[in-house]
Amino acid sequence: MVKVGNKVSLFSNMGKEGVVIGLVPVKLPKREYAVPVSNTWKLLIEWKDGTKTEEAISDVMRID
Numbered sequence: 001m002v003k004v005g006n007k008v009s010l011f012s013n014m015g016k017e018g019v020v021i022g023l024v025p026v027k028l029p030k031r032e033y034a035v036p037v038s039n040t041w042k043l044l045i046e047w048k049d050g051t052k053t054e055e056a057i058s059d060v061m062r063i064d
Contacts, residue, residue: 004021020044021044023044026040
């Protein structure tokens, strides 16, 4: 599981490394029927080059 403070890299660009600095909730569309749905999250990552991006949890891997 990836948490805040973990060192991560993208599956699509393994040379890019960064640190998770936050979790951003993803707003799910309202459903017409009553089925409980849990929150989905994106990771806010600060890369070594100083940029910040939001990435899906499935697109990153922990490199600790």
